[in-house]
Amino acid sequence: MNKVSFLKLITNSETINVQEEIPGLIFLDAKQEYPIANSNSIEIKGIDGELPGSITYSSFNLIIRLGFDGFDSIDSYLAEDALRKLFFRREYYYIITSDSPNKKYAVENPQIAPSVKDSSTIEFELTFKVYKGYSESLYLTDQFSLGDGKWQFENGLVPDSDIKYKHTRTLFEIFNGSSDTIDPRHSHKLKIRIRLATETGFKIINKKTGDVFEYIGELKANQSFLIDGGYPYKDQKRCGRQTNHGIIRLAPGYNTFEVWGKISKFEIEFVFPFIYR
Incomplete structure (x- = not known):
């Protein structure tokens, strides 16, 4: 049985299935960048090495690829417009995907890079900053x-x-x-x-x-x-x-x-x- 692919956006008031909002949109994959550790070590003059401090973690990027296959250039324009409306908000939100359906990522508004394949086909790369530095159980x-x-x-x-x-x-x-x-x-x-x-x-x-x-x-x-x-x-x-x-x-x-x-x-x-x- 094939796994149903999805991308969902969770706000304070609702959960939005992105593919249902934009017909023709396909979730391709999601890639989580590796954690970035901060050692917070301290150097003291006259003493060799460093004094180790507490280890914290920086934010990291979650990169999501989407594909869109429409009938003509008008469909492509409407899909891009719908993406802007969905993902650019004045509030932070969570993202979940079918690649890790039991995890959610607290994210900021993404950077979106479209790659036009032809007049009706586009691939989108969405780069989200996961500002907490970790993902959470759903x-x-x-x-x-x-x-x-x-x-x-x-x-x-x-x-x-x-x-x-x-x-x-x-x-x-x-x-x-x-x-x-x-x-x-x-x-x-x-x-x-x-x-x-x-x-x-x-x-x-x-x-x-x-x-x-x-x-x-x-x-x-x-x-x-x-x-x-x-x-x-x-x-x-x-x-x-x-x-x-x-x-x-x-x-x-x-x-x-x-x-x-x-x-x-x-x-x-x-x-x-x-x-x-």
Whole structure:
């Protein structure tokens, strides 16, 4: 069975199938350029070599080729006009393709280079800057299911049927199917929703990374608690002063967590996308 090729554009309000908007347009292929690492090393006079700094990644290009086959030059003109209207916007958006249907790329408006083959046939090369420096899973983990075929795993681990992202026990595992560590300090999305009752506070410990988040204070079972990236919220109000300002990261693969404290009525949920280099 032949794979159906597609190119889709995801905005804040809708998902657009580009071929349906422009009859005669064909998705040919997509090529992702390699990651560009920044070492952020520091040279100090009088000392050999460099002091290594944290490694970050620059944006990279996603190059997409499209073909158009119309009846005459008027069709070609209309196709080019439609491409301009679709891809040149005042808002950022995501791109997904049939080459990697479970990944999405956060992109800026592209550079478009048309190559006219004849009066009715054109090949377009669209170069998008993926400004985040990584691609993401199409869905977040609160929509996770192994059986729906909508997830890609790129860290060499075979997932099992016990993977889940909501737990009621204080010792549990969170599976990160990314090819990189989820780290809020790099603006990676990670929300940890917590419900529990305590008079003294609690600690969340990721045994794989050594990260510890501690909250000191009372929390009732009917109150909400959210760690959104690096910021904690109690009943939607910032409460960083009642914490150790700890950051929770997720290494690729399985992360074992333990929650300490005199707590009851415990429930925790991790919501994030997988990220890919």
